[in-house]
Amino acid sequence: MPIDRGNMHYGGHEALVLFDHVFVLWDRVFMYKEYDLSTELVENFAAYEKK
Secondary structure: OOOOOOOOOOOOOOOOOOOOOOOOOHHHOOOOOOHHHHHHHHHHHHHHHHO
């Protein structure tokens, strides 16, 4: 059975999109100026994705 190995010429790239002046409802905001918690958030997400 063949395994999808991605695109060998263009694979492995990442993108970051920044939106400026975007309206977001407060009930959709899960972090606001909580920089000290960002490391824990990333670590928990990475640990969850590895399972």
